[in-house]
Each structure stands twice: as C-alpha cells, then as structure tokens.
Amino acid sequence: MIPRYSRPEMVAIWSPETKFRIWYEIEAHACDAQADLGVIPKENAEAVWKAKDVEFNVDRIDEIEAVTKHDVIAFLTHLAEIIGNDEARFVHQGMTSSDVLDTCFNVQLVRAADILIADMEKLLAALKRRALEHKMTIRIGRSHGIHAEPTTMGLTFARFYAEMDRNLNRLKKARMEIATGAISGAVGTFANIDPAVEEHVCAKLGLEVEPISTQVIPRDRHAAFFAALGVVASSIENVATEIRHMQRTEVLEAEEFFSKGQKGSSAMPHKRNPVLTENLTGLARLVRMAVVPAMENVALWHERDISHSSVERNIGPDTTITLDFALARLTMVIDKLVIYPDNMIANMNKFRGLVHSQRVLLALTQKGVSREDSYRLVQRNAMKVWEQGADFMKELKGDPDVTAVMSVAEIEDKFDLGYHTKHVDTIFSRVFG
8 A cells, every 4th residue: 555544563564574584484384394304404493483572575586586476485595594504404395385375464453453453443443432522412414415303413422332333343353363374385285295284384473274275375365354354344434434424514513623824725725624534435445445355365276276376365455454554533523523512413403393203193093093194194284294394283283183082282392302311321231231
C-alpha cells in the first residue's frame, strides 16, 4: 500500500528484511531439530546461528535471484555467503521452498492479526465510551432513509459496538485458523524430513503443526482469514455510512471533527465534508477486493501449483496494512465525533409528531377498533402532515372517529418520548454486560 494509508508497525511485518529474518529462523530451527535427530552434524547447526545478528542484504539477494529466478534459492545462497559454504551445506535439508514460504506467510499473518485485534479493542473502547455518553440522547430512527420512531444516539453506538465485538471474535478465530506451519518436504509426505522437525520449528515460531499439508498449507485457511478481514471492512463502512448521512447539511446530527486550519474545498470556503468516513468507505472496498481471489486460491492443482503465490504477495500486505489504517482512522473519528443533540430533536419534530403514529395505531386497536380501521384512521391524519404541513396531534384531536374512542389526554399520552427509551438499560446490559 502507498504510505498515505499505511502505519509503520504493520508495514514492517511485510518488509523484505522481516521476511528474510523469518526465513532464516525457520531454517536455523530446522537445523537444530535435524541435529538433535542425528541427521546433520551439531556443529553445522550451530554454525547457522552465526547469522543471528546479521542484517541480510536485500539488494544482494535480489541480485542472486535475478540469475537463479528463485527467491528461496537466492536467500540460501546469500546465507551460505555469510556463514560459509561448508557450514551451510545441510541448511534446507529435506525441505521444499513452500515449507519456508508458507510457514513464513502464516507467521506474518499471525503478527498482522495481533495488530488488528489490538486495533479492534481500541475501537471498541471508543464506541463504548460514546455509547455511555449518549445513552439517552434522543434521535429519530430511520428506515429506508425516512423517519421511523425515536431511538437514541447511545443505541446507535451500542449497535456498532456489538457488531465490532463480533468482528473481534472473527479476527481471533481467523488468527487461530491461520496459525499453522508446515515443514513436510516435497508433496508433504515427510519422505526426506522427520515430522519432529516440523514440530520443533512450529513450536519455536508459536504455530500449530498443520495436520496434513501437500506441498503447501491448505488455502481454505487463508480464504477464511481474508474473508474475516472483508467482514470487518464492511462493518467499518457500515459505521462510516451512518456518520456520512448524519453529517449531511439538511441532517447535521453529527459531524467529523473539523480542526483549526482545516479546509473542506478548494473552491467553496464554507465546506466541511465527511472526508475521513468517505475515505473509510473506499478503503473498505480495497480490503473486500481481496476476498474473492483468496477464495479462488483454495483450488490448486494436485499437491500444489503457484497460481496462489502472486495473489498472496499482494493481498497479504495490502489488506492487513489497509485494514490496520482504517481501524485506527475510524477509532479517531469516533473519539472526536461532534454530536448535535438539539439538531436531533429539531429533525424529529420537523413532521410535527408523525413519529408517534404506531402508538396511536396500537392504542386504537386496544380500544376495540379493528387493525384495518385503526390503520386507516391514523394514516389519513398522518397524510395531512406529509402533504399539508399539519400537526399530527392536532389532527387526531380533531378527528371525531378517533376521539370517539380515545380522550384528548389519551391521545397526548401517546406522544411521550420517554416511552421509547424505557428499555435502553436492558439493551445496554445485553451489549455491555
């Protein structure tokens, strides 16, 4: 990803330096295990660790690869240059390139998942804080973009919290599923390497042993991982879309923090645009873009082909770097989001009590009026509000068919906003415990 949408800690996971360091650790731990089994001399295994504090020369490895056309061989050649050809002659004993590549890739994905999990926990903290802050801040709920019934801003934040909490569980499950390694040799039969080597290497790297690999780790694991990231991205867009709607001029119930010196438009000095949440919407598309290729990587020819390789070299870094940036950005947006409770009340009152129509409908049915007739009575008064700008309560009080079964006091009672918040505590206890 471009630096504009990147954060250093996640970028570092995907640097060539990090990759080659993990490759080296895989090879060195494998040599230790081979020596313990008596397959290679102990002194050769110990010699490999001479490169423990050496910084691998990426340019030199690229130079060798330009000739060999094979990245793992290029790395092994460079390692031999560092520790000596004789000392390095047992490195990669019985292994195949995918043992190194796949195990490394999963180490990188696990490390990336750890950052994403920490990101999500920070976002959850921000959402919870804002939910509690605005627990009883009344706003109009909307369905189809149209005023429905009253809700609270706290419930909106709580809804997003619950969704992101599910995403936290998805990330943890994705991390667990991807945390496997394979050192099983060509086509995964362990013909030239003992399974004990795999167990040793995986233990050292914090991975579980892949129960059965071919020449690669099964790609359904990776498909599930990137699918989880895609769901998280969609949830980010869900939150971002709500904020964008709330910031529309004719709504303005909330807006992104607008800092001193910030400018919204090169042409119109008055503009304060929801640029951060619009950006998040775009970034979500980039993360989801990786999901289908990851799914298509599952079906490989026989024990392996490399059709997955070019895909993963792109989507591994791109999705994790992008999602890390997006989660951090959304957390900042939520933390600083400016809320306008007065505008929320003003918006709800634009249609002069119309949002209480269901309460009146239910009250009429409880008074013995059929549901069909109740609906007709309420709707005909509601349409006067839509079409003539009338006051809903006033119209109901003036409708003899309504007042024949409901008193004025009973009609007025149905316009109590507190009625709609009586179960907020129950919902909050379900969400936050």
